[in-house]
Amino acid sequence: MVDNINFKKLWDKQQIEIPETKELIKKANKFKKNTFYKLVIANALLVITSIFIGFVWYYYQPRFMITKIGLIICIIAMIIYLAFHNTLTPLLLKNNLELDAKLQLKQLLMLKEKQRFQQTYLLNIYFILLSLGLSLYMYEYVAKMTLSWAIISYGIVLFWVGLNAFYFRPKILKKQQAKLNILITRFKELNEQLID
Template identity: 30%
Template sequence: MDNLNELKAIWQTAKTDGLPTTAEIVEMAKKFRYQKLRNKVLSIVVGVGAIVLMFAFYLNKPDLAISTIGGIICTVLACSILIYTNARSMKRFIDMHDLSNKQFIEFLEQTRHNQLYYYKYTQVFGLLFSSIGLLLFLYEFVQKNTAMSAAFYTIAVLWTLFMCFYMRPRNFKKQSAKMERMLASLKKINDQLQ
């Protein structure tokens, strides 16, 4: 009986400050799943919409310059990369039902690994194709005026550099920090349960 009282005293003195409740954990998982699915669906819709608009406006114009056609092809490739990667990863989030704590932590670690791969490789190729596509696509329209060409290409290159070297790392750090906080709190809870 004395051991039971000691165990009860230890149980009641355990520090649970900073640990979310089970309802908060379930809500966090649902919110995470919903946000990721929403973002993936939105990315797919934007990619398909861009491809449809490209073909709708420029498919019936046989007198396009080779640079414009190259720009369209590069832009369609960038949109296709976006559509493919988001459609492929959507299955993981759709199948994310009734996971145990350990399975959810493994799921988040795999998601973090996928985000790193996307940041290092997939996003780079998508940004490369879309930037080249933009520069090639509008060449035909701005080539006649030297000042307009210089202004356009200066703005386009500055925008690409801004997106590549400022926005992309900044967004990745924010997403990564958010994922790390979520993983740390869930690991802390999981360690308490074991």
């Protein structure tokens, strides 16, 4: 029977390889660059799209107010989405790692719950604004078409919008929420282990 096992002695016998410090610093730099590039790419996409919309505006000179409002709504939709993306991503990556475990878990839990709420809310706003903007924008051009072409054009756009709103959006949401829910439950369990 073993009663007095020297855990410490066994513990220290674990074999360890120490990587080169240089390698580690190289990896750290790469990691930093990757996070930075991801943010830059997302923002660059917004700028390019906005420039494109600006070009459309300038080149085709829309005459109806409604067309301009449509374009503006589309841009607003994208700005809202990105503004959120830009503020949440650094928060998620941020180093509240220097807190004690209990506080860190609490913050993480709060953040995840916020993320869960905003994911649903934000994605809905994004879809509504984008569909609305597109429908308004189209009106000026569709108004010049014959009735049957107008119906076909709007039909196609509305079908596409509907497909996104009622098929892809719930699917994306369900997947994200399921993942987040599991995480939140697990973090809550961890929190419970830390009750004094």
